[in-house]
Amino acid sequence: xxxxxxxxxxxxxxxxxxxxxxxxxxxxxxxxxxxxxxxxxxxxxxxxxxxxxxxxxxxxxxxxxxxxxxxxxxxxxxxxxxxxxxxxxxxxxxxxxxxxxxxxxxxxxx
Amino acid sequence: xxxxxxxxxxxxxxxxxxxxxxxxxxxxxxxxxxxxxxxxxxxxxxxxxxxxxxxxxxxxxxxxxxxxxxxxxxxxxxxxxxxxxxxxxxxxxxxxxxxxxxxxxxxxxxxxx
Numbered sequence: 001x002x003x004x005x006x007x008x009x010x011x012x013x014x015x016x017x018x019x020x021x022x023x024x025x026x027x028x029x030x031x032x033x034x035x036x037x038x039x040x041x042x043x044x045x046x047x048x049x050x051x052x053x054x055x056x057x058x059x060x061x062x063x064x065x066x067x068x069x070x071x072x073x074x075x076x077x078x079x080x081x082x083x084x085x086x087x088x089x090x091x092x093x094x095x096x097x098x099x100x101x102x103x104x105x106x107x108x109x110x
Numbered sequence: 111x112x113x114x115x116x117x118x119x120x121x122x123x124x125x126x127x128x129x130x131x132x133x134x135x136x137x138x139x140x141x142x143x144x145x146x147x148x149x150x151x152x153x154x155x156x157x158x159x160x161x162x163x164x165x166x167x168x169x170x171x172x173x174x175x176x177x178x179x180x181x182x183x184x185x186x187x188x189x190x191x192x193x194x195x196x197x198x199x200x201x202x203x204x205x206x207x208x209x210x211x212x213x214x215x216x217x218x219x220x221x222x223x
Binding site for chain 2: 004008032034042043044045046049087091096097098099100101102103
């Protein structure tokens with residue numbers, strides 16, 4: 001079993017819709033969680049950290065479910081510019097190493 | 111954007127040749143990382159550094175070595191390149207000190223023929 005698993009998609013979503021995707025992780029000791037965004041042929045960029053109580057940044061909401069060991073990302077009122085691959089990232093518990101999911105590809109259609 | 115550059119940005123090399131990739135940061139961050147990214151895989155850690163001359167292996171370190179003689183520079187060397195090392199290589203930096211956030215350079219696209 002992979003340590004961090006994501007549905008690869010692609011998710012094809014009309015502009016303006018709400019889309020959500022999950023990511024499961026295997027290490028119950030993990031403490032830090034992130035969503036990164038990666039545009040085609042570009043480097044990953046930090047989208048948001050995921051806090052225990054859940055957090056929101058504009059149209060983006062991240063949730064953590066420790067009991068079921070998954071994190072989620074919700075995008076409301078999706079824009080064409082949201083088209084990208086979204087990477088789920090979880091820490092290992094030492095030396096600031098991160099474990100990366102393979103990503104979920106999102107395509108927003110006009 | 112974090113001040114991270116990578117060189118070269120693209121390289122084609124032949125099997126068996128040594129290759130060195132350079133990562134340079136202007137942020138004075140303690141931690142630096144080398145990853146490779148391949149289709150169907152998440153980013154996989156090759157080596158990382160937690161200070162000048164302090165380095166350690168990551169998940170896929172075989173065939174790679176690193177050096178960090180200055181805070182700002184982290185070099186990745188493929189001792190004898192193989193076709194399986196064709197990949198996109200990303201350098202990242204992190205502050206450490208209780209934060210796991212990492213920031214990436216633009217990547218190096220390496221093809222080994």
